[in-house]
Amino acid sequence: MKTIDLKNQPVLGFWRVLEICINGIRYRLFRSVVTMAVIAIAIAFMMNVLCEAVSTRAIALTAGQKTAEHRLTMRWASRLSAAGAPETILRQAAAEAPNSSLGQELRNLGGLSGPEMAAYAAAAQHAAAYLEFFDSIGYGQRRVLAGSASGTAIFDRLQNPQQQAQFEKSLRQMKSVRLPASPEEFRQFLRTWPETRKTTLGIQSGWTAAVARLSTVLQGKPLDQVFINSEKSCGQIIRTAGFCSFDQQTEAAIADQARQLQDMERLENTIERPEIRALISAYLNILPGDITMPTIWKLLLNRRAADWYLDAVKGATKIDLGGITPDRIAKLARLKAETAALDDALQQTGETEGGFMGIGTRMSWLVLVSLLVCAAGISNAMLMTVTERFREIATLKCLGALDGFIMVLFLIEACVLGLVGGMIGGLLGSLIGFSRMLGAFGALLIAAFPVTQWLIAMGMAVISGIVLAALASVYPASIAARLAPMEAMRIE
Amino acid sequence: MTNEIITSHAPPGAPAAAPGAARRVIIRTLHLKKNYIKKKVVTHALRGVAAEIYNGEFIAIMGPSGSGKSTFFNMVGGLDSPTSGRVFIDEVDVAQLTAVELAFLRCRKIGYIFQQFNLITYMTALENVTTPMAFAGVSPDEARKRGMELLSLVGLAGRWSHRPIEMSGGQQQRVAIARAMSNLPSILLCDEPTGNLDLHTGREILDILDRLNKERGVTIICATHDTRMLNMCDRLMWIRDGQIERVARRAEVKIEVGAINNETD
Numbered sequence: 001m002k003t004i005d006l007k008n009q010p011v012l013g014f015w016r017v018l019e020i021c022i023n024g025i026r027y028r029l030f031r032s033v034v035t036m037a038v039i040a041i042a043i044a045f046m047m048n049v050l051c052e053a054v055s056t057r058a059i060a061l062t063a064g065q066k067t068a069e070h071r072l073t074m075r076w077a078s079r080l081s082a083a084g085a086p087e088t089i090l091r092q093a094a095a096e097a098p099n100s101s102l103g104q105e106l107r108n109l110g111g112l113s114g115p116e117m118a119a120y121a122a123a124a125q126h127a128a129a130y131l132e133f134f135d136s137i138g139y140g141q142r143r144v145l146a147g148s149a150s151g152t153a154i155f156d157r158l159q160n161p162q163q164q165a166q167f168e169k170s171l172r173q174m175k176s177v178r179l180p181a182s183p184e185e186f187r188q189f190l191r192t193w194p195e196t197r198k199t200t201l202g203i204q205s206g207w208t209a210a211v212a213r214l215s216t217v218l219q220g221k222p223l224d225q226v227f228i229n230s231e232k233s234c235g236q237i238i239r240t241a242g243f244c245s246f247d248q249q250t251e252a253a254i255a256d257q258a259r260q261l262q263d264m265e266r267l268e269n270t271i272e273r274p275e276i277r278a279l280i281s282a283y284l285n286i287l288p289g290d291i292t293m294p295t296i297w298k299l300l301l302n303r304r305a306a307d308w309y310l311d312a313v314k315g316a317t318k319i320d321l322g323g324i325t326p327d328r329i330a331k332l333a334r335l336k337a338e339t340a341a342l343d344d345a346l347q348q349t350g351e352t353e354g355g356f357m358g359i360g361t362r363m364s365w366l367v368l369v370s371l372l373v374c375a376a377g378i379s380n381a382m383l384m385t386v387t388e389r390f391r392e393i394a395t396l397k398c399l400g401a402l403d404g405f406i407m408v409l410f411l412i413e414a415c416v417l418g419l420v421g422g423m424i425g426g427l428l429g430s431l432i433g434f435s436r437m438l439g440a441f442g443a444l445l446i447a448a449f450p451v452t453q454w455l456i457a458m459g460m461a462v463i464s465g466i467v468l469a470a471l472a473s474v475y476p477a478s479i480a481a482r483l484a485p486m487e488a489m490r491i492e
Numbered sequence: 493m494t495n496e497i498i499t500s501h502a503p504p505g506a507p508a509a510a511p512g513a514a515r516r517v518i519i520r521t522l523h524l525k526k527n528y529i530k531k532k533v534v535t536h537a538l539r540g541v542a543a544e545i546y547n548g549e550f551i552a553i554m555g556p557s558g559s560g561k562s563t564f565f566n567m568v569g570g571l572d573s574p575t576s577g578r579v580f581i582d583e584v585d586v587a588q589l590t591a592v593e594l595a596f597l598r599c600r601k602i603g604y605i606f607q608q609f610n611l612i613t614y615m616t617a618l619e620n621v622t623t624p625m626a627f628a629g630v631s632p633d634e635a636r637k638r639g640m641e642l643l644s645l646v647g648l649a650g651r652w653s654h655r656p657i658e659m660s661g662g663q664q665q666r667v668a669i670a671r672a673m674s675n676l677p678s679i680l681l682c683d684e685p686t687g688n689l690d691l692h693t694g695r696e697i698l699d700i701l702d703r704l705n706k707e708r709g710v711t712i713i714c715a716t717h718d719t720r721m722l723n724m725c726d727r728l729m730w731i732r733d734g735q736i737e738r739v740a741r742r743a744e745v746k747i748e749v750g751a752i753n754n755e756t757d
Contacts, residue, residue, distance in 0.1 A: 012626060027614030395610040398571065399671070400599020400627040402592060485598065486571040488610055489562060489683055 012405060021413045028385070032417060035381045039421025040428060042374030043465045046367045047429025050457040053359045054450050055437045060349035062448035063342045070339060072250065073257045080214060080243065083207035086152045086200045087131060093121050093203075094128035101245035109210060109242055110203035123196040126189050127155070129180045137177055144170050145177075152200075155193045164190065210242035217241065263324055264332055271296055275316045283308065294340070300333040345444050371468060378472035382414060386480045393480050394488035407481040414473035415466050422465020426458050518679060518711050519545040519568055523577035526563050526734075537563040539734040540577065547678070548709040550702070552721045555731035562683070564731060565715050569604065569681045570597050582678070599627050603672030605682040609664040611656040617643060617667045618652040624674045635674075642670040646700055662693030669700055673710075680704065682714040698724060 025032045068075075084092070089106065096102040098114075098121045107117040134142055134154055145167055146154040158164045168183060179186055217237050218226055226234050235251035270276055271293070281288040284299065300306045306329035359367070386393070393406055437445050524541040527534050537560045545551055545568075555561040566572040567579050570586050579586040581601060589597065598604075611620050618639050625635035643649045646666035656664050665685060672680055682701065686694030702724045704710045714721060722728065728745050730737040 016626065023614045023619075391608070391610060392612055395604075395606070395612065396623070397595070398569075398598055398604045398610075399624040400595050400675075402595050405627075484572065486566045488604070488606060489566065489571070 017405070017408060017412055018416070021409060021416055025413060025416060031381065031385065035378060036417050036421040036424065038374055038377040038381070039418055039465050039469060040425035042370050042468070043422050043425025043461050044429035044432070045370050046464070047426045047457060047461045048433040049359055049363050049367055049429075050460070051430050051433030051454065052437060053363070054453040054457060055434065055441075055445055055448070056349045058448040058450040058453065059345050059437075059441055059444055063345040063349065063444065066338075067342050067346060069253075070257070070342070073254050073261070076246070076250070076254060080238065081211060083204050083211060086197070086204060089200050089203050089207075090124045090127045090131065090152070090196075093124035097121075101247065105243055105245040106203055108244055109206035110199060111206060112199065112202075116199070120196065120199050123189075123192060123199075126181070126185075127152070127193075127196060130155070130186070130189065133180050141174060141177055144174075152197065155190065155197070158190055159193065206242070214238060214241040214243075260332060260335060263328065264336065267300075267324070267329065267332065268293065270313050270317070273317055276313060279312045279316055280309075283312075297333050297336045300329050301337060303327070303330045306330045306333070341442070341444055345441055348440065371464070375468055375472040378414070378417075378469050379475060382410065382473045382476035383479070386410065386476045389480070390483060390487050391490075393483050394485050397483065397485035398488050403481040406483075407477045410473055410477035410480050411470055414469040414477070418466035418469030419462060421469070422462040425465060426461035429461065430454065430458065515546040515548065517544045518547040518549075518582055519543075519713075520580040520583075521564075521567065521577065522580075524564070524567060524574050524579065525576045526560075526567065526572070527575045536734055538567070538574070541731075541734070541736055543729065543736060543739070545711065545713060547711055548705070549727065550705045550712045550725045551714070551727045551729060552725040553713065553715045553729045553731060554717070555737075559731045560734040561715055561731045563734075565681065565683060565713075568713060569602055570594055595627075599624060600675045601677055601679060603675075603677040603680045605665070605668050605672050605680065605685050607684040607687040609656070609661070609668045609688070611664055611667055611671070613656055616653050616655055617648060617659070617670075620656075620667055621671045621674050624671060628675045630675075639670070639674065642673055643667070645673075646670045660693070661689050662696055665689060665693075665697050666700065669697070669704075673704065678711055680710050680712045682712065682716075684715055684717065686716065686718045686720075694718065695720070 092102060093106055096106075098104075098107065098117045103117065103121065107114075110117075110120075112120060131151065134146065134150070137145070142150070146157060147163075149157045158167055164187075171177065171179065171183070181189075214237070218234075235246060235248065238246045271280070271291075274288075277288045277291055280291055280296065280299075283305075284291075284295070286295075300309060303326055306326040310324070310326055310329065396406065434445070521541055521543050524538050524543075525536070526538040527536055529535075539560075541560075541564060543564075553561055553565065563572070567574055567586075568581075570579070570581060570589075573587060581597065584597075586594070586597070611617075612623065615623065618636070621639040621642055622630075622632075622635040625638065626632075630638070640649060640652060643652050646669055648663060648666050648670070651659065651663065656667070659667070665688075669680075669685075680701070685697050685701065689697065698718070698720060701712055701714070705712050705724075714725070722742065722745060725742055727739060727741050729739045
């Protein structure tokens with residue numbers, strides 16, 4: 001018996017197969033468009049959710065940063081008026097490098113040498129991790145582990161060997177609670193704790209002494225008052241008192257903010273005057289009772305209105321607003337609006353969800369279900385396509401097509417549909433998601449626009465479209481591939 | 493057993509042409525049986541068929557529907573595997589072939605022509621003709637050139653860019669013939685090629701097949717009900733109830749069934 005003289009069956013090039021696929025898709029355009037639309041809708045939903053989650057997070061982050069900048073004065077006022085608690089000191093020492101300006105300041109306050117500070121920072125890092133641990137576990141569990149103690153008092157309490165044994169026993173019994181280190185490491189930490197505690201208290205007392213020195217020099221005047229009066233050397237005074245991280249930049253920013261606050265206050269005081277109220281009510285044509293602070297600030301955003309207001313104040317009362325120009329008023333109004341928007345944004349984005357990219361568990365489930373439904377739809381559509389094309393597939397097999405070729409043909413067709421559907425869905429979803437966010441947060445979204453995250457989400461949308469379509473088509477494609485070539489002979 | 497008797501009887505009808513030179517057997521079937529089992533009911537589609545088809549022959553297979561004609565046809569074309577028995581195509585046992593080898597066989601050894609034409613609807617005439625060449629690894633330029641030659645052979649060179657829906661049935665079948673010939677197969681398997689065509693266009697198709705057979709020496713196996721086929725085929729094979737009822741040369745048939753011919757003409 002002769003064997004067949006088999007030359008290698010060539011594998012058709014990818015581009016040729018793609019060409020055949022696209023030809024087929026074009027020919028059956030309506031069905032393909034419907035399949036694509038199914039993919040696009042599911043992907044659009046996913047992309048919408050992703051975009052909103054991503055931008056919520058970015059907005060929360062930006063708003064948080066900006067608010068922190070705005071509250072610089074407040075932060076420094078509290079830092080300069082009283083020493084921090086031991087927990088605060090430990091956390092600061094853990095978060096900052098020993099040679100950063102804040103680390104330097106702690107070192108000066110505690111009167112520590114370089115190596116001492118380095119050792120203390122290392123110990124503080126452990127302490128901060130354990131503090132974080134005790135804060136994160138629930139109240140009931142903390143009660144069992146450490147009794148009524150909280151903060152560093154827990155470490156003090158566990159110095160007692162009996163308490164420590166009790167603690168370790170309870171910890172072993174709790175399956176859901178994990179120390180951030182091994183029990184041995186924690187024991188080691190507890191042994192060194194008295195030393196760390198002593199240093200911490202040393203820093204605290206140094207801080208208290210510095211605060212006392214400062215208040216003597218400043219004669220009890222509040223900080224913003226000091227800055228508004230612009231005593232040139234006040235930054236120097238604070239640094240001399242021991243707060244060496246209070247640099248020129250901070251000084252300038254605080255002085256600026258203090259002046260802004262003062263100007264705002266002066267402006268707001270004028271509005272309280274009845275004669276001014278009457279003028280404004282005439283100008284805006286509303287009842288004097290309806291005039292609120294936000295209305296005024298909104299009005300003052302307009303430079304011409306600000307101009308008018310300044311003249312009105314000058315004319316009606318004899319109050320001198322000092323160096324406040326219309327430009328300054330408009331700027332303050334903008335600042336006020338920005339702060340209000342930030343507060344608003346922080347409130348709205350307050351409960352950012354966890355989970356993947358901040359989608360939240362419930363939303364993830366919804367997205368998953370929608371993708372599954374979409375997969376069923378694609379599978380069904382592809383199955384119908386395959387059934388419809390039985391004759392064509394069988395003919396191709398008669399002409400010498402391998403099973404693999406048929407499989408690849410259908411999978412590539414699905415991938416093309418997935419690619420196009422994914423891109424359309426991605427763009428549609430971003431458009432809807434971002435326009436909703438734009439309506440809610442306005443300029444803040446543009447400032448915080450998460451370009452990288454969006455691109456990642458877009459890539460994910462396209463890839464999941466392709467993968468979804470390909471996975472859903474595996475079964476229909478395998479049916480097509482296994483089809484017997486003699487189906488071509490069948491007559492309907 | 494009756495089957496034994498049938499399978500053992502030698503295929504009647506000697507090689508038609510070229511007296512003296514023994515012609516090569518291109519398709520040989522031995523004890524060919526095929527059962528279809530559906531819901532535990534066994535249908536015996538072929539009950540042991542032994543046939544020999546010679547190289548360069550034009551053979552017409554006739555038989556009523558349900559006779560096993562299509563099943564025999566599928567076996568011979570390597571489209572289906574028998575329950576028992578063997579099919580040799582060009583001395584190669586089809587049952588021994590792997591899926592890849594079968595695809596190879598279908599691609600280069602056999603050309604198929606269907607009653608329903610079965611052109612790929614979204615391809616132009618030329619693309620339809622060149623698709624099997626792509627499977628055979630012919631370069632696109634070469635395929636294009638050969639495709640145009642084949643299209644002009646069937647008289648459709650001017651319509652290479654038309655899609656099947658833009659062509660008449662006869663034209664579609666001509667494209668299908670060009671496609672079947674694209675890898676220069678030695679066997680053309682035609683399943684009622686004129687079944688869906690009117691008399692005139694059917695005539696054209698038969699002429700083309702006849703020309704391919706005479707000029708190029710292609711073996712043509714043709715399942716048909718078309719009595720005009722009798723005038724051009726070398727041999728006729730009747731199948732009934734899964735068995736070969738009769739095999740005869742054209743000359744004999746002319747004489748013997750002259751009466752029937754007169755009736756149908």
